[in-house]
Amino acid sequence: MIELLNVKKVFNPGTVNENVAIKGISLKINQYDFITVIGSNGAGKSTMLNLISGSYIPDVGSIFINDKDVSKYPNYQRASYIGQVFQDPLSGTAGSLTIEENLAIALKRGKKRGLGLGVKGADREFFREKLSQLGLGLENRLKDRVGLLSGGQRQAVTLLMATMVKPEILLLDEHTAALDPKTAAKIIELTEYFVNEYRLTVLMVTHNMRQALSLGNRTIMMHEGEIILDISSPERDQLEVKDLLEMFARVRGEDIVDDKLLLA
Ligand SMILES: Nc1ncnc2c1ncn2[C@@H]1O[C@H](COP(=O)(O)OP(=O)(O)O)[C@@H](O)[C@H]1O
Numbered sequence: 119m120i121e122l123l124n125v126k127k128v129f130n131p132g133t134v135n136e137n138v139a140i141k142g143i144s145l146k147i148n149q150y151d152f153i154t155v156i157g158s159n160g161a162g163k164s165t166m167l168n169l170i171s172g173s174y175i176p177d178v179g180s181i182f183i184n185d186k187d188v189s190k191y192p193n194y195q196r197a198s199y200i201g202q203v204f205q206d207p208l209s210g211t212a213g214s215l216t217i218e219e220n221l222a223i224a225l226k227r228g229k230k231r232g233l234g235l236g237v238k239g240a241d242r243e244f245f246r247e248k249l250s251q252l253g254l255g256l257e258n259r260l261k262d263r264v265g266l267l268s269g270g271q272r273q274a275v276t277l278l279m280a281t282m283v284k285p286e287i288l289l290l291d292e293h294t295a296a297l298d299p300k301t302a303a304k305i306i307e308l309t310e311y312f313v314n315e316y317r318l319t320v321l322m323v324t325h326n327m328r329q330a331l332s333l334g335n336r337t338i339m340m341h342e343g344e345i346i347l348d349i350s351s352p353e354r355d356q357l358e359v360k361d362l363l364e365m366f367a368r369v370r371g372e373d374i375v376d377d378k379l380l381l382a
């Protein structure tokens with residue numbers, strides 16, 4: 119289980135650019151939760167994921183992974199707990215290395231062994247089997263440089279790398295947003311496959327409201343650094359896309375009312 123307790127993150131504190139990106143959120147992520155995260159641009163979604171991964175350290179509050187307080191651990195010390203896939207298909211893999219070298223790095227995630235890229239025969243068989251699960255023919259291209267692959271193929275390899283050593287949590291930050299619709303659908307299909315196959319706990323940011331409601335068991339909505347909705351199945355099954363859109367409009371509308379009050 120992962121828990122955020124009163125976590126706050128301020129960028130550029132004490133300057134004119136001070137920005138309270140996360141205002142003090144608490145969230146319990148249960149084992150096997152698949153949570154979709156929605157919210158307008160700048161709501162704090164990516165910052166929340168980066169706080170869980172350790173890319174950012176909270177200014178206030180604590181983060182627990184399996185009851186262990188990891189709040190002050192930087193990301194390399196949390197690597198064994200975290201799998202992540204970002205929007206940019208180029209960011210999750212090393213383009214100048216081969217497919218098997220990339221997978222060899224993923225296999226060592228969170229382990230203390232050196233970063234040598236030597237690939238052993240047994241590992242190669244394992245990689246071939248894993249790659250064949252993607253259904254993209256990549257199992258026959260182990261020695262191809264990843265830079266030769268399409269964005270969708272790279273994102274599929276990244277997904278494989280993020281889950282090859284089972285993470286405590288898989289963080290997906292709009293990981294299909296840069297892909298064409300057909301490729302995005304394939305990556306979503308693979309995401310669901312891996313989540314079910316390995317029984318993963320997932321936090322997935324998406325702009326697609328239909329996807330937010332159809333995938334996983336729980337949806338949270340963020341707004342201005344706070345969680346303003348947290349709904350799980352079976353209650354969530356009653357929600358429709360238009361309900362989410364109305365909620366968006368309502369939080370924006372309340373801002374306008376506040377502004378009017380200030381001007382009055
Ligand atoms: N590294 C950073 N430095 C300064 N401000 C940042 C940084 N990262 C994010 N922010 C700010 O924090 C707020 C939340 O950003 P973000 O978490 O990226 O939102 P979202 O992913 O929901 O679009 C925004 O106002 C953004 O400009």
Ligand SMILES: [Mg+2]
Pocket residue numbers: 163164165
């Ligand atoms: Mg973001």
